[in-house]
Amino acid sequence: MKGGAIDMSKLDPILTKHEGQKEALISVLQEVQGEFGYVPEEAIERIADALKLFPSQVYGVVTFYSQFYLTPRGRNTIRVCRGTDCHVQRTTSLLAAIEQTLGIKEGETTDDLRFSLEPATCLGKCSLAPVIMVNRDYYGKIVPRELETILKRYE
């Protein structure tokens, strides 16, 4: 598994705090994801037990919200805008270039957990099209050859 064994004891303080609070499920999932970077599969039954829920309910909520991940995420998240303006300005070629450089497809994470590549419907910076975003930084009006320098900034 990517990233090796995980320390499940990190769950304890989160679960103790919310013992028996069914309604706290989403906050608990966010805290768990904050701790591990994702919601480990092994955590689901423990979360259900602590909150007096059933594992199927927890899994239902995890899969409902796009903010929760069941697999480890990269340390850095790249989003390539798929909005109309960006599309016209050929972000598709940017996406292809990133996919080739990192050896992953949209929605995937590199083996070294350095990058995750995520779809974005619109990043809201149409004036700068084509736009990509790494973590919280925007990069506008870029061409594929600039990518290497940009990605180098993120470890």
Add this chain to the structure above:
Amino acid sequence: MEQITLSLNGSQVNGRPGTTILDLAQQNGIHIPTLCHDPHLIPIGACRVCLVENEATGALLASCVTPIAPGMVINTESPKVLEARRTVVELLLASHPDSCIICDKGNRCQLRKIASDLEIGQVRFGKTRHYYPIEDTNPFLERDLSKCILCGKCIRGCQELQGAWAIDYAYRGFDSKPATSLEVPLEQSPCEFCGLCVSLCPTGALYEKMRKYKGRETKRVRTICPFCGCGCGIYLELRDQEVIGVSADAENPVNKISLCVKGRYGYDFINHGDRLKKPLIRKNGELEEASWEEALDLVASKLEQIRGESGADSIACLSSAKSTNEENYLLQKFARAVIGTNNVDHCARLCHSVTVAGLAISFGSGAMTNSIAEIEDADVILITGSNTTETHPIIALRVRRAVMKGAKLIVIDPRKIDITKYATLWLSQNPGTDVAWLNGLMHIIIEEDLWDKDYVEKRTEKFEELRETVKKYTPDFVEGISGIPQDRLREAARIYASGERATILYSMGITQHTTGTDNVKSIANLAMLCGNVGIESGGVNPLRGQNNMQGACDMGALPNVLPGYQRLSDQEAAPKFEKAWGRRLPANSGLTVVETMRAAEEGKIRAMYIMGENPMISDPDLKHVEAALKKLDFLVVQDIFLTETAQLAHVVLPSVTFAEKDGTFTNTERRVQRIREAIDPIAEARPDWQIICQLASRMGYKMNYEHPSQIMEEIAKLTPSYGGIYYDRLEKEGLQWPCPNRDHPGTRYLHKDRFTRGLGLFQAVEYIPPAETPDEDYPYILSTGRVLYHYHAGSMSRRCQGLDEIYPESLAEINPSDAQELGVEDGEMVRIASRRGEVEVKAKVTERAPKGVVFMNFHFNEAAANILTNPALDPVGKIPEYKVCAVRMEKA
């Protein structure tokens, strides 16, 4: 009652406030199509097929969730409605495969039916398909989610009714689907294979594996499930002479639309090739086929010969908690009137004899005080010594639903059984220390002044003696014996005492001890102390194990009482029976099951007649049972299969299953219900009642009955509690005894206003340790019981394909720390030995078993737990101590 008036398809109609438009339409004979609606589920208005128009406002309303209101002008088929309905169905069809021709659901598909009613042919939308693999790795059901229309019925059934929560919605929007956690296959999820989801599914997304492509049934017969004491109503679905499926009888108050895995999928033993087809007689050491004439003549002459030589008391009969009331009645009549002995007993001796004894003394009547349906409305439930989920699945559903409604559940059981998942509090006591913790609870309740003084004063007697006895059972003292931490015991006492309608459910974890009668008395004490007997939903509820365990006891298949628990010494009852039966009755009590075996080993019992029981698996200390049976001069076994016991017989008589005869079973809540002949007897097999009659005639005693209903008429005349029970009254629904006369509606709960014996009797008891406790040589405790997928000695359930596939072999549950000490891994073989014998069995390493305790089920002859168990008996009920014996374990 207030009524609301509105217009429905042009007519003025009335309905009660709160009625939905859908219900009102149905009441008025107007059909509205639905896909996500089922009357047993909470409506959610998801599918939008039931849309109707309120012409007063022009609004389209989902009729299943919209309550009626004054002034509504409802049209269920306006052009607007039909257009909307068509669009909804077309959208569903757009993502539905066109594979109807090979779909097992065929013409039963609701989606297809509704599409056809709406005259939908080609769909105007482009096809957007889901592609999901078919999930078929379990033996019972297959899931093809590409046909799922997301009505949510499977999910809601699993959650609201079954309380298993194996599945929930996962993902979002078009990707939504019902899924287990992490999408593991059902057999790795909490799914219990009750099959409710399949029965609710409107399309072919869920279907029964064993029934696939078997086509539609040609006939359905309403009857009662033959597994366990719940007594669920079922329909046997037949294609000619073959049972091809089972569905729930939604009219039956016990189970409504629910069933368990055995009830729904355990039917293939009926037509199994192993069924006995002809009588067998042992000739030159081998069992050979014979004619009925020859077999019956031989049995009659041998029994007469042995009676002539050694007296009637050298013969013993074992009756069966699996056979009907009528057959149990006849067998005890056969023993008493034809043979002339009270040596008749059955396996209730091994399960609940101490309940009958203990509760009869405390309350005057030894049965469940309440009905199964009432459990759902209890506010506190104490379960002890009952693995309810596995042994009484449908009762467990009521418990789960009560918890979902807010009831508090206390479980006191050494093992972390499934129902603990739903518990407010679970306490694990040391096996065999029940009197101690029960006295401890009462000590706390009295000390903290939580008892019901008014009730105790008005309705009970001998309280002061109880108060004296429990004085020394302080939480500290009890912790030392039971291992239950003091504060937890205190919490349990407070929760129990806080209940307005607290009920206690118990089963063999309480009874199968040398102190079984004491345990039962203590439970009765606790319930009376808090005023919890004689009220709706609150009470003392022993869960009887087999389908007709209650009935077999009621019918007097017991060595010390006549039908209806009338005493042999009763000056009125005994002559009544003598007059009706035309014979002098033997006066002395007969021998109980284990005593019979001992007497046989000593040569005092020379012949046994066993109907539908398999002591070679079910009795304690099997080595001695085998020696006893082999020593008999004559053994007759009447059964549906060549069981381990039948293999030792001199004559084997083939009888029929519940599907091939008429009769009645009495379930654990005292409900007498009809079973009905669905198919002809297999080969030459005959119903037990006919065999007994034919045998009696050969022995010079006429038993003339043309139908079991005539036997029930005789029972009603002689048995006060069954006095009003006649077949014509049982057609629609069962009757709960006591039902003393033809006009009596039956009794839902007992001891209302007055105990059967008058005042409730407190019986103070002291704690006594189990007969055999762990020592250096045998350091572990062995406890035995059942598992969900099997039934009693396994002769039926092990011949059901699905049940056998999902649970094919015995597993011994061992705590991880014990396993580590023994160096045994999960799935490895262990050798378990007691002072009486040893077995090899596969280990299941699990937290379910507490440290120091190993649990085995007794269904499998290859690893027969009863080779190990201790035949030490409770002095009153004569029940053996199945739940505690000392063993040692090693890696095999």
